[in-house]
Amino acid sequence: METAYNPHAIEQDWYQRWLASEAFKPSGEGQPYCIMIPPPNVTGSLHMGHAFQHTIMDALTRYHRMKGDNTLWQPGTDHAGIATQMVVERLLNAEGIKRQDLGREKFLERVWEWKNHSGGTISEQMKRLGDSPDWSREAFTMDDNLSHAVRETFIQLYQEGLIYRGKRLVNWDPVFHTAVSDLEVISTEEQGHLWHLRYPLTNPDGDHTYLVVATTRPETMLGDQAVAVHPDDERYKHLVGQTIELPLCNRQIPIIADDYVDMEFGTGCVKITPAHDFNDYDMGKRHNLELLNILTEDAKINTNAPADFHGLDRYDARKKIISDFEALGLLDEIKPHTLMVPRGDRSQAVVEPFLTDQWYVDAKTLAKPAIEAVESGEIKFVPENWDKTYYQWMHNIQDWCISRQLWWGHRIPAWYDDEGNVFVGQSEEEVRAKHELGDRVLKQDDDVLDTWFSSGLWPMATLGWPEQNKDLETFLPTSVLVTGFDIIFFWVARMIMLGMKFTGKVPFKEIYITGLIRDEHGQKMSKSKGNVLDPIDIIDGIELDALVQKRTTGMMNPQDAEKIAARTKEQFPEGINSYGTDALRFTFCALASTSRDINFDLHRVAGYRNFCNKLWNAARFVLMNVENNDHVNAEKTYGVADRWIKSRLQSTIQDFETHLATYRFDLCAQTLYEFVWNEYCDWYLELAKPVLYSDNFDAAQKAGTTDTLISVLDQMLRLLHPFMPFITEEIWQTVRPLSSLTADDGDLLVQSFPEYSSDAIDTEAEQVIEWLKAVVIGIRTIRSENNIAPSKPLAVLFAKGDDSHREMAQSQHDYLCKLARLESIDWLTDDAEAPAAATALAGDMEILIPMAGLIDKTVELERLDKEIDKLSNDIKRLSGKLNNENFVSKAPESVVAKERAKLEEAESALSKLQTNRAQIEAL
RNA sequence: GGUCGCUUAGCUCAGUUGGGAGAGCAUCGCCCUUACAAGGCGAGGGUCGCUGGUUCGAGCCCAGCAGCGACCACCA
Numbered sequence: 001m002e003t004a005y006n007p008h009a010i011e012q013d014w015y016q017r018w019l020a021s022e023a024f025k026p027s028g029e030g031q032p033y034c035i036m037i038p039p040p041n042v043t044g045s046l047h048m049g050h051a052f053q054h055t056i057m058d059a060l061t062r063y064h065r066m067k068g069d070n071t072l073w074q075p076g077t078d079h080a081g082i083a084t085q086m087v088v089e090r091l092l093n094a095e096g097i098k099r100q101d102l103g104r105e106k107f108l109e110r111v112w113e114w115k116n117h118s119g120g121t122i123s124e125q126m127k128r129l130g131d132s133p134d135w136s137r138e139a140f141t142m143d144d145n146l147s148h149a150v151r152e153t154f155i156q157l158y159q160e161g162l163i164y165r166g167k168r169l170v171n172w173d174p175v176f177h178t179a180v181s182d183l184e185v186i187s188t189e190e191q192g193h194l195w196h197l198r199y200p201l202t203n204p205d206g207d208h209t210y211l212v213v214a215t216t217r218p219e220t221m222l223g224d225q226a227v228a229v230h231p232d233d234e235r236y237k238h239l240v241g242q243t244i245e246l247p248l249c250n251r252q253i254p255i256i257a258d259d260y261v262d263m264e265f266g267t268g269c270v271k272i273t274p275a276h277d278f279n280d281y282d283m284g285k286r287h288n289l290e291l292l293n294i295l296t297e298d299a300k301i302n303t304n305a306p307a308d309f310h311g312l313d314r315y316d317a318r319k320k321i322i323s324d325f326e327a328l329g330l331l332d333e334i335k336p337h338t339l340m341v342p343r344g345d346r347s348q349a350v351v352e353p354f355l356t357d358q359w360y361v362d363a364k365t366l367a368k369p370a371i372e373a374v375e376s377g378e379i380k381f382v383p384e385n386w387d388k389t390y391y392q393w394m395h396n397i398q399d400w401c402i403s404r405q406l407w408w409g410h411r412i413p414a415w416y417d418d419e420g421n422v423f424v425g426q427s428e429e430e431v432r433a434k435h436e437l438g439d440r441v442l443k444q445d446d447d448v449l450d451t452w453f454s455s456g457l458w459p460m461a462t463l464g465w466p467e468q469n470k471d472l473e474t475f476l477p478t479s480v481l482v483t484g485f486d487i488i489f490f491w492v493a494r495m496i497m498l499g500m501k502f503t504g505k506v507p508f509k510e511i512y513i514t515g516l517i518r519d520e521h522g523q524k525m526s527k528s529k530g531n532v533l534d535p536i537d538i539i540d541g542i543e544l545d546a547l548v549q550k551r552t553t554g555m556m557n558p559q560d561a562e563k564i565a566a567r568t569k570e571q572f573p574e575g576i577n578s579y580g581t582d583a584l585r586f587t588f589c590a591l592a593s594t595s596r597d598i599n600f601d602l603h604r605v606a607g608y609r610n611f612c613n614k615l616w617n618a619a620r621f622v623l624m625n626v627e628n629n630d631h632v633n634a635e636k637t638y639g640v641a642d643r644w645i646k647s648r649l650q651s652t653i654q655d656f657e658t659h660l661a662t663y664r665f666d667l668c669a670q671t672l673y674e675f676v677w678n679e680y681c682d683w684y685l686e687l688a689k690p691v692l693y694s695d696n697f698d699a700a701q702k703a704g705t706t707d708t709l710i711s712v713l714d715q716m717l718r719l720l721h722p723f724m725p726f727i728t729e730e731i732w733q734t735v736r737p738l739s740s741l742t743a744d745d746g747d748l749l750v751q752s753f754p755e756y757s758s759d760a761i762d763t764e765a766e767q768v769i770e771w772l773k774a775v776v777i778g779i780r781t782i783r784s785e786n787n788i789a790p791s792k793p794l795a796v797l798f799a800k801g802d803d804s805h806r807e808m809a810q811s812q813h814d815y816l817c818k819l820a821r822l823e824s825i826d827w828l829t830d831d832a833e834a835p836a837a838a839t840a841l842a843g844d845m846e847i848l849i850p851m852a853g854l855i856d857k858t859v860e861l862e863r864l865d866k867e868i869d870k871l872s873n874d875i876k877r878l879s880g881k882l883n884n885e886n887f888v889s890k891a892p893e894s895v896v897a898k899e900r901a902k903l904e905e906a907e908s909a910l911s912k913l914q915t916n917r918a919q920i921e922a923l
Numbered sequence: 924g925g926u927c928g929c930u931u932a933g934c935u936c937a938g939u940u941g942g943g944a945g946a947g948c949a950u951c952g953c954c955c956u957u958a959c960a961a962g963g964c965g966a967g968g969g970u971c972g973c974u975g976g977u978u979c980g981a982g983c984c985c986a987g988c989a990g991c992g993a994c995c996a997c998c999a
Contacts, residue, residue: 004961187997194999214999228999265998272999279999340997385927392926392995485994520935522992590947593937596928596993601935603948610961621958658939666937670946685958693957777965783953784965790954821956874943881942886979895942895980902943 001623001734005609005616007539007580010730014747015127023065023750024132026072033069034475035061036459036508037133038483038491042077042140043084043118046125048517048525048600049484051535055588055723056514056665057482058131062722063660064479065132066753072475073132074462076139077122079115081409081451082176082184082346088114088408104407111408128536130581130725132749139462141454142410149461150454151413151426153502158414158424162362162501163402165414165422169281170401172354174299175347178405179358181450182398183489185351187340192216196267196332197325199227202243202252211236211244211255212332214266216339217276218325219318221246222305224253225289226272231257233268247330248321249306256287275355293355314352359403359412359447366497367397373496373506382512382663383594386485393489400494402450409448416443456494459507472503481508484516485596512663515591515598522599528556530564533576538605541578544569576602582724583609589723590673592665611673612727615720618681619731622709623738625692632740636704640811641687643765645712648679653756656719665723672720680712683773690818697814710738715754725749771805771842772812772819778840778847779820785863786838786855793823794849799834800912801845836923839864839916841909846916857923864917871910878903 002009018024026032035057040050061073088111089099099107123138139146157163170179195218198210211227227244229236236255243252260283261270274284275291284291294305301309301317309317325331342351371394373379374387381387403412415423415431417440425431428442454461459478463471483492492511499507518524519531526532530551537547548568552561586608591598638646652675659667691697691705713735721728732748745751783790798809809816809825816822828834828848837848838855849855878899881887888896 001958003959005959216999260998262998270999277999279997339999388927389994396995489995516993522935591936595936599935601948604935606961607947610959613959613961617959617962619958624958662939664939667939670937674946681958682963689957780964781966787953790964791956877943881980884979888979890979891942898942 001616001620003617003620005580005613005727007582007612007726008578011128011130011581011726014726014729015130018132018747018749019135021747021750023747024073024134025136026070026134027065027068028070030068030070032072032474032479033061033064034072034074034478035480035482036074036462036478037076038481038487039076039078039139039141039455039458040122041080041083042115042122043080043087045121046129046535048533048535050122051129051584052517052588052592052598053482053484053514054126054129054131055585056512056592058129058133058725059585059589059665059722060480060482060660061132062725062749063753065749066718066721066751068752070474072134072137074137074139075123075126075131075133075135076137076458076462077119077141078451078455079140079142079409081404081406081448082178082180084111084115085406085408086176086346099407107407125536128539128581130585132725137462141451141458145464146454146457146461147410148426149457149465150410150449152466153453153457153498154413154449155424155426156502157361162365163359164362165357165359167355167357168360169275169278169353170356170358171342171344171351172297172299172356173344173347173349173351174297175349176344176406177297179354179356179401179403180344180351181401181452184345185342186345187342189338190341192337192339192341194266194335194337195322196334197221197247197271198330198332199244199246199269199271200330201239202245205238208239210330211239211269212267213269213271215271216337217318218321219301219314220273220276220294221271221321222249222301222309222317223273223275223292223294224249224271225274225284225292226254226256226287228256228258228261228270228272228283229268230261230263231259233261233263235268247328248308248324258283258286276353278353281353291355295352295354297354299352358401359414359449361400361402361453363397363400363497366501367394367493369500370394370493370496373500379496379506379508380510382510386488386511386513389485390488390493394493397493400450402453403445403447404450405446406448409451410454412445412447412449414445416445417441452490452494455491456498457502459495460499460503465503476503477506478508480510480512482512482514485513486516488513513596515593515596517598517600520599520601520603522597527551527554528560530560530567533600533602535584537576538579538584538602539581542576544572544575547572547575577606577609579605579609580612580726582727583612585725586611586669586723589665590669592663594664611677612724614677614681615716615727616731618676618685619713619735621685622713623734625688626706626710626738629738629740631703631706631710634703634707635700636707637698637700638704638708639691639701640765640768641684641691641815642704642708643762644769645680645684645708646760647762647766648675649712649715649754650756650758650760653715653719653754657756669723672716672723676716676720680716683769684712685709686819687769687815690814694814710735714739717748718751718754721748721751768808768812771808772815774842775816775840775845775847776819778842779822779849782838782840782849782855782863786859788854790821793821794854795824795826796820796822797826797828797834797837797848797850799828799846799848800830801843805843805845834916834919836919837916839913841912843905844908846912851920851923857920860920861917864913864920868910868913868917871906871913874906875903875910878906 037057057073061071065071092099154163171182171185173180194214194216196212196214197218198212200210201208213227224246229240239255240257242255244255246253261268272280272283272289274280274289275293292304294302296302299314301312303310312320322331343349344351371391374390413424413426415428423431423435425434460476463475465472481492495507523529523531532551548565551564551568555561583605587605590604590608652671655671656668659671688705688709691701717728717732729748779796813825816825834848835850837850838860840847881899882903
């Protein structure tokens with residue numbers, strides 16, 4: 001093995017070998033365990049969020065595979081309708097082509113070309129991460145079988161009246177010319193104006209010649225159908241039923257009363273535009289108002305408005321209306337106003353409420369069982385709190401607009417005849433045959449379905465639905481869904497609704513909601529902020545120039561490039577090191593606490609890269625000291641250190657499994673890190689050295705140590721494998737010849753996971769080693785504080801203590817000498833006078849290092865004073881507590897006893913140190 | 924307006940029925956001790972956001988306040 005861990009040399013070879021062994025496929029035996037990947041955009045590339053979630057999913061998959069479960073991780077990608085179409089349209093625009101120029105068929109050919117060209121990126125990147133899904137089942141939401149499932153769902157819902165078509169107000173994206181769902185509209189606060197407009201009364205009375213209405217969108221007045229006031233509003237009550245002369249339009253509109261109006265806001269008069277505002281639409285329905293659409297699909301003014309306005313862009317029309325009102329003396333005032341502006345999440349264009357024919361899903365009906373599934377605990381959110389977010393949305397769910405005026409996606413399986421009759425079915429042939437339409441002219445609906453309609457079927461459809469097969473039976477409900485809270489509504493809720501509707505089963509039993517990856521300061525990673533990290537760059541490393549290049553090309557705001565380049569150079573003057581996949585994966589696990597934001601700091605990766613190196617070198621040590629597997633059959637005796645490390649290993653296994661069961665990957669990572677570094681490396685390897693190197697230990701003891709070195713290393717590698725697959729496989733294969741395993745037994749990824757065994761728990765060994773550690777640390781501290789060279793052998797005296805200490809000092813003699821660099825250990829008899837010495841305590845026992853020529857009086861006094869201070873404080877606190885009658889009488893007996901013992905211990909320690917201090921002082 | 928969350932060491936974060944404040948990174952000192960300088964050994968560093976309450980006892984439970992954040996809805 002190389003002296004330093006080099007991730008590059010080992011990763012991809014193992015991946016190819018795993019693939020070839022078909023180990024990623026479900027074994028067909030054991031308990032089913034299944035995870036569905038949240039399908040990323042087929043033309044996208046892997047970002048930190050994917051890498052994070054995929055690491056979690058892969059860790060779970062590998063763990064369950066090693067546990068012997070029938071494990072399936074289903075991979076695949078999403079066609080991502082609007083996003084993908086947008087990318088391809090942009091590419092075409094660069095060539096000077098519009099999609100309309102090509103026509104639907106040719107355009108779709110181009111999209112498929114693009115999909116085939118860039119579609120493999122994500123999968124390739126997943127392989128770099130060591131992800132182990134069953135690639136033979138890789139799915140795409142527009143595969144034939146999935147498309148069939150989509151149509152089947154649509155047809156059934158339509159037949160049950162749960163999908164319907166209707167003319168309604170929708171959120172219209174005037175750039176993409178499509179409806180979008182409520183969820184795809186992002187409202188942000190922007191500075192605007194509140195325009196107060198005067199609407200003249202047809203019959204002015206003494207008090208009023210006009211009413212003043214306030215609006216943030218003056219252009220909509222062209223479609224006004226009424227002015228509404230509150231029915232109880234004394235100011236206007238008498239005007240209800242009268243009419244307004246709508247300026248610029250030469251129309252009369254009524255004044256109506258509706259308690260939706262807030263008397264306190266503005267003037268208390270609201271202009272009502274039923275065709276261009278959701279609230280007005282509802283009011284219009286209540287009052288039978290006409291729906292007058294005044295916009296085109298481009299959000300220009302249409303011919304329903306006065307001729308002056310035809311063809312004007314909505315914002316130009318706004319300007320003209322303001323100036324026209326002003327010219328007529330009808331502009332009352334203009335106030336600055338902060339309002340929420342709705343924009344399309346993809347186009348960033350301001351969306352307009354727009355009257356069109358669209359398809360809707362009756363979400364309320366589907367939501368009912370989906371809510372109950374979570375309430376009953378059949379589906380559990382982890383962390384649990386997310387159920388509230390889910391309930392809140394589900395209880396207020398609106399019908400889901402599923403039609404999109406796009407070309408890329410699942411075309412709606414509905415056909416119309418010339419008379420406007422609708423026929424829904426799998427294909428035109430089927431529809432014709434079923435409805436006996438003969439050669440009647442039929443035209444398929446031009447629209448496609450919302451992408452989330454198909455991803456909502458993902459778990460059941462990838463398993464084969466609507467066909468009833470073994471996979472569905474075995475793997476549904478799937479075990480856990482791993483995803484972010486940002487798509488609970490988009491995706492999670494829809495999978496539950498559609499899944500329960502069509503299979504009668506929940507799609508998954510648990511939903512593990514991960515945090516969102518942010519940069520080291522908690523900022524969202526984004527191209528425009530220039531703080532994006534590419535997981536592949538962390539694995540492979542990247543030169544500064546290339547990183548700057550990457551961050552500053554293709555920007556929305558090129559003027560920020562300089563700033564971003566400067567910041568990048570400051571943060572990564574040397575570029576980014578290559579840390580390897582395993583370090584990155586371990587970092588993700590270590591960061592996966594319950595927090596909803598995860599600040600990703602590269603320093604953490606560096607720390608865990610060092611951990612990889614530590615593991616690597618521990619293995620090197622074992623290999624250098626174990627030449628063959630003779631120990632397997634040799635006679636062995638296991639020393640206290642061997643029993644100790646095996647005992648500690650059991651606790652590690654137990655803790656790991658407890659934490660994994662609750663998705664606390666951070667605690668799992670910490671448990672493993674501490675065992676490997678602080679117990680196996682720091683102590684066990686050091687304890688093994690004297691046994692292996694000294695003649696004081698016989699062959700059976702040496703064999704016992706060798707055997708323990710190998711077997712604990714083997715168990716550690718298994719424990720670590722789900723988090724760090726490559727380095728563990730590499731080391732394990734090197735170590736395998738030293739164990740009883742043969743080459744036919746498969747690779748590490750299919751070995752059994754360590755099982756906790758209480759038989760190996762050895763409290764006696766743990767006590768002995770804890771004592772030994774206390775002695776060694778006590779001596780090291782004295783050395784360090786008194787500047788005694790670590791290489792200088794010391795003669796120490798032990799004093800006080802009891803028989804057990806004498807026994808341990810005897811049995812651990814060689815270990816103590818080696819670990820603390822001692823030349824001798826002697827016992828001070830009880831009646832002998834102690835020499836002036838630096839003192840450490842190990843329980844009741846004193847460790848004395850005579851000062852002669854070694855120890856500086858003032859330094860040692862300072863050190864002792866610090867210890868004494870600490871003890872005095874403890875004693876003060878403890879005795880205060882124990883003197884409090886309330887505490888003694890009300891606290892549980894065990895707590896009181898514990899405090900008493902602590903007090904006694906502290907008092908005893910204090911008196912020893914004080915004696916010692918007096919002695920030194922007197923020198 | 925509604926819902927949820929956060930505030931612990933310089934930084935990023937753990938802290939599991941309330942019972943001695945922890946980790947990693949960073950900092951300081953010593954050490955090339957035959958696995959590892961990506962290392963070893965040791966050290967320093969926190970009035971647990973503020974105020975009050977419950978309790979023998981509060982980082983943890985309750986109330987209020989302050990600051991930060993997310994999501995949902997929205998008055999023209």
